[in-house]
Amino acid sequence: MASTDIYAERDPLSTPLGLSVALHGMLFASILIYGAVIGHTGEGWGGDITGGEAMSANLVSNIPLPRPQVNTDNIVANESKGLTQSPPKAVEEPKPDAIPIPEKTIKKPPKPIISRVTPPKPVEPPPNVVPFGQGGPVSGPYGSFSVPNAKGGFGFTGSGGDFGSRYAWYVRQVQQKVSQNWLQYEIDPNVGNAHRVYITFDIDRSGRPSNVQVEQSSGVPSLDISAVRALQRIDTFGPLPGDYGGSRVSVEFWFDYRR
Amino acid sequence: MNKEYRTKIAFSSMMKRTLPILLALLSTISFAQDWIKTGTGLGVEKVRLAVPDFKPVSSDGVTAALNKVFNDTLWLDLSNAGIFDMVSKSFYPLQAPSQPSEVNAEAWANQPPNAGMLAFGNLDAPSQDIVVQGWLVDVKNPTSPPVLAKQYRDKATPDNARIIAHKFADEIIMRLGGGIPGIAETKLYFVSNRTGNKEIWQMDYDGANQKQLTHLSSITLSPRVSPDNSRVAFTEFGKGGVEIGMYSLDLVRMVTFPHYGGTNSSPAWSSDGQHIAFSSSRSGDPEIYIADNDGRNLKRVTAVKGPDVSPTWNPKTNAQIAWVSGRTGLPQIYIMDTDGTNVQRVTDQGYAVSPSWSPNGQFLAFSWTRHYGPGAPGNQDIYIMDIASKQFVQLTHDSGRNDFPTWSPDGRHIAFQSDRNGRWQIYTMLADGTNQADLTKSGENTQPNWSSK
Numbered sequence: 119m120a121s122t123d124i125y126a127e128r129d130p131l132s133t134p135l136g137l138s139v140a141l142h143g144m145l146f147a148s149i150l151i152y153g154a155v156i157g158h159t160g161e162g163w164g165g166d167i168t169g170g171e172a173m174s175a176n177l178v179s180n181i182p183l184p185r186p187q188v189n190t191d192n193i194v195a196n197e198s199k200g201l202t203q204s205p206p207k208a209v210e211e212p213k214p215d216a217i218p219i220p221e222k223t224i225k226k227p228p229k230p231i232i233s234r235v236t237p238p239k240p241v242e243p244p245p246n247v248v249p250f251g252q253g254g255p256v257s258g259p260y261g262s263f264s265v266p267n268a269k270g271g272f273g274f275t276g277s278g279g280d281f282g283s284r285y286a287w288y289v290r291q292v293q294q295k296v297s298q299n300w301l302q303y304e305i306d307p308n309v310g311n312a313h314r315v316y317i318t319f320d321i322d323r324s325g326r327p328s329n330v331q332v333e334q335s336s337g338v339p340s341l342d343i344s345a346v347r348a349l350q351r352i353d354t355f356g357p358l359p360g361d362y363g364g365s366r367v368s369v370e371f372w373f374d375y376r377r
Numbered sequence: 378m379n380k381e382y383r384t385k386i387a388f389s390s391m392m393k394r395t396l397p398i399l400l401a402l403l404s405t406i407s408f409a410q411d412w413i414k415t416g417t418g419l420g421v422e423k424v425r426l427a428v429p430d431f432k433p434v435s436s437d438g439v440t441a442a443l444n445k446v447f448n449d450t451l452w453l454d455l456s457n458a459g460i461f462d463m464v465s466k467s468f469y470p471l472q473a474p475s476q477p478s479e480v481n482a483e484a485w486a487n488q489p490p491n492a493g494m495l496a497f498g499n500l501d502a503p504s505q506d507i508v509v510q511g512w513l514v515d516v517k518n519p520t521s522p523p524v525l526a527k528q529y530r531d532k533a534t535p536d537n538a539r540i541i542a543h544k545f546a547d548e549i550i551m552r553l554g555g556g557i558p559g560i561a562e563t564k565l566y567f568v569s570n571r572t573g574n575k576e577i578w579q580m581d582y583d584g585a586n587q588k589q590l591t592h593l594s595s596i597t598l599s600p601r602v603s604p605d606n607s608r609v610a611f612t613e614f615g616k617g618g619v620e621i622g623m624y625s626l627d628l629v630r631m632v633t634f635p636h637y638g639g640t641n642s643s644p645a646w647s648s649d650g651q652h653i654a655f656s657s658s659r660s661g662d663p664e665i666y667i668a669d670n671d672g673r674n675l676k677r678v679t680a681v682k683g684p685d686v687s688p689t690w691n692p693k694t695n696a697q698i699a700w701v702s703g704r705t706g707l708p709q710i711y712i713m714d715t716d717g718t719n720v721q722r723v724t725d726q727g728y729a730v731s732p733s734w735s736p737n738g739q740f741l742a743f744s745w746t747r748h749y750g751p752g753a754p755g756n757q758d759i760y761i762m763d764i765a766s767k768q769f770v771q772l773t774h775d776s777g778r779n780d781f782p783t784w785s786p787d788g789r790h791i792a793f794q795s796d797r798n799g800r801w802q803i804y805t806m807l808a809d810g811t812n813q814a815d816l817t818k819s820g821e822n823t824q825p826n827w828s829s830k
Contacts, residue, residue, distance in 0.1 A: 281411040281412075281413060282413055283518065283521065284518070284521040284522065285521065286515060286517070286518050286521070287424070287493075287494065287515050287524055287552070287553060289413050289415055290424070291553060291554070291555050291556075292413065292415065292555075293415045293416070293417075294555065295555040295556075296417070297417050300417060301765075301766075303766050303768075314416075325556045351737075353556075354555075354556040354557075355555055355556050356551060356552060356554075356555055356556025356557075357556065359522075359524070361522055364411050367411045367412075367413055368411065368412050368413070369412070369413045369414070369415070370412065370413070370414040370415075371414075371415060371416055371417075372414075372415075372416035372417065373416065373417045374416065374417055
């Protein structure tokens with residue numbers, strides 16, 4: 119009879135158990151020792167604090183907030199004289215000479231010389247102050263408007279010439295004509311608010327626009343194309359003013375689209 | 378701004394190193410380019426224009442009478458232009474300027490007038506002549522030079538005073554209206570039966586100077602003046618049948634034009650004056666034909682059964698014709714290329730007639746009865762449709778029957794016929810339907826056509 123009795127031979131458990139415990143203990147100990155003593159690579163939690171990128175909160179008594187925006191009259195960004203003028207200095211009226219104590223010989227008190235500095239007529243700043251500063255010489259009326267769907271501002275600078283201030287009526291006419299010829303139904307109907315697209319073009323003496331280019335795209339191709347088409351639809355803006363010396367004027371025109 | 382600022386810094390540092398070279402170069406560089414920067418959404422308000430009465434230089438009766446005609450005409454021309462917000466005369470300062478030195482810009486620019494531009498001047502009538510000096514200044518920028526400074530001289534008659542006023546108004550409109558010439562000197566050609574027969578008449582765009590052109594003692598219809606104002610083509614019911622008649626304004630008489638047989642009607646000039654399109658039934662069914670301006674080289678353009686009449690050219694390209702076709706039953710408006718291809722239907726219902734194409738090529742004005750037929754009470758009104766998007770706007774409402782619109786050459790006005798006061802008269806309005814006013818009063822006046830200059 120070949121039967122093998124297989125009984126779970128109970129080996130003594132104590133030896134392997136003890137060995138296992140000892141091994142595990144050594145393993146953990148070595149890890150701990152390694153972690154504590156040797157390895158500190160990599161970032162600690164919270165990043166590299168000594169680098170200074172994280173904010174540290176210091177208790178202060180005075181919170182230095184930026185000053186609130188005050189509408190100053192003087193908005194010129196550089197040295198050149200702008201259209202607006204700072205308010206005139208207050209007129210100081212000098213004290214009239216004191217009348218001396220009358221003596222036997224009564225001297226006539228000298229007529230007080232009051233130098234009256236007549237202040238120059240204050241130039242009223244134009245009713246619409248430009249909300250944003252444009253660097254460079256200020257040489258023309260600024261305007262800012264807001265209409266229900268769009269807001270914008272315009273300013274025109276003439277570097278070397280001052281077309282904008284002398285011929286404000288021509289600039290208004292250019293702006294009206296382009297706005298009238300801009301067909302907004304050409305723009306993709308899915309577009310909501312779009313960035314501004316800047317178009318530049320030249321106007322020659324006969325008033326014909328040419329060299330139409332997208333200077334800065336709005337990111338929406340149909341808006342850019344509709345802006346260029348608005349310019350292409352226009353045959354003439356009217357001849358440049360007769361007493362203007364240049365042969366052409368360059369225009370930078372922006373289109374704001376709000377659905 | 379940042380870009381400019383950085384550019385400036387870089388430029389200044391570069392300058393130190395390369396100054397001598399730059400100085401040499403700068404002498405050859407041309408002067409700087411003028412720039413304008415502006416944009417949309419900036420309140421497209423109309424220009425506020427103040428026009429005080431011109432001052433008569435002498436105080437005699439002749440000058441005063443001419444001055445009144447001049448001032449009235451100038452005011453009407455400018456207020457009808459459609460591009461100005463006229464400052465009411467009750468707001469004007471008491472001192473009306475007659476010379477640029479007399480202009481007190483602040484008084485005009487501040488409230489109550491709050492004007493943007495000021496047109497002023499004086500009128501004199503020395504020894505049989507009339508001399509007018511006129512200026513247009515920008516009162517918000519008084520230091521800038523005057524926009525206009527004009528002087529006119531002609532024989533002293535009320536008609537000439539009117540013509541000078543028209544000329545000055547046109548100059549102002551052209552300067553402030555985006556380079557489009559004013560219409561104060563344009564004419565309207567129309568049909569009037571006040572002599573007993575329907576003849577072709579001519580009048581100024583404001584209804585003045587109405588005079589008869591043809592004396593044919595039969596029926597004439599649908600006048601169309603040529604783009605160079607030399608001839609008027611029309612439909613003539615003569616002894617030889619219904620043919621295209623041609624009247625020469627230069628020669629002040631009728632001139633010949635070929636007869637084609639059948640019924641020939643509704644001529645239309647192309648905007649370059651080289652071709653005439655019209656409707657002819659010489660083949661039995663009225664079709665659209667195109668011929669040269671002397672009538673030669675006749676070419677047939679439509680070939681579908683059903684009447685085809687009233688062609689009008691696209692004045693911007695002369696490559697398309699809009700016309701009325703009854704091929705589906707009731708008359709509808711269609712557009713095709715001038716070789717007859719690419720036929721598109723423009724109106725989808727009702728009864729649409731008398732198309733007129735706007736000078737900028739964008740719009741069609743026509744007369745439409747959208748709900749037509751028994752039990753569908755519709756009114757015949759003038760509509761404008763944007764051809765590209767097929768969106769339309771109704772311009773007349775509840776005011777009788779309105780037909781035969783014609784565009785002015787500036788694209789801002791439409792003349793049409795209306796029977797709102799009982800009889801058919803010629804009316805004019807702005808292209809948005811406002812300012813409707815009648816121009817004719819006697820007899821029945823129909824089928825206006827606006828000259829192109």
